[in-house]
Amino acid sequence: MSVYEKLRALEITLPEVAPPAAAFVLSVRTGNLLFVSGHIAKKDGTPWTGKLGASLTTAQGKEAARSIAIDLMATMHAATGDLNKIARIVKLLVLVNSTLEFTEQQLVANGASELLGQIFGDSGLHARSAFGVAQIPLGCCVEIELIAELTPA
Numbered sequence: 001m002s003v004y005e006k007l008r009a010l011e012i013t014l015p016e017v018a019p020p021a022a023a024f025v026l027s028v029r030t031g032n033l034l035f036v037s038g039h040i041a042k043k044d045g046t047p048w049t050g051k052l053g054a055s056l057t058t059a060q061g062k063e064a065a066r067s068i069a070i071d072l073m074a075t076m077h078a079a080t081g082d083l084n085k086i087a088r089i090v091k092l093l094v095l096v097n098s099t100l101e102f103t104e105q106q107l108v109a110n111g112a113s114e115l116l117g118q119i120f121g122d123s124g125l126h127a128r129s130a131f132g133v134a135q136i137p138l139g140c141c142v143e144i145e146l147i148a149e150l151t152p153a
Helices: 003-009 058-080 105-124
Strands: 027-030 033-040 086-097 127-133 142-150
Touching: 003 105, 027 058, 033 058, 033 086, 058 086, 058 105, 058 142, 086 105, 105 127, 105 142
Parallel strands: 086 127
Antiparallel strands: 027 033, 033 142, 086 142
């Protein structure tokens, strides 16, 4: 089953990719690696703000991370023209806007990791780091960046 068939089966539609609002590009390819800039959580098209352990639950953070994974796939599609060119998801870096007492950053990150595994199968299994941070741009609850390996051209 292709990546797009899996997305359809999960009733996921990739969103349009908007240009970044700051001085960077959304992705950079070097050799067979695609580096995707950090994507912030959005809810209903606007930044999903809040702090895990205060105004947001782990389940909400996991949902936010899942939604970011969808946006990351949209960016990879825009960069490659075909998500089936993704040979492997190599690494995720997950930043979780959280209180000092919150210790479930890894569970929040699972929202993205689990979806990427569903879509890309074994090629979606990746290395990962998840950190609690004091703040994320615009007060967002989660930000994720990704590195993917592409099939040789």
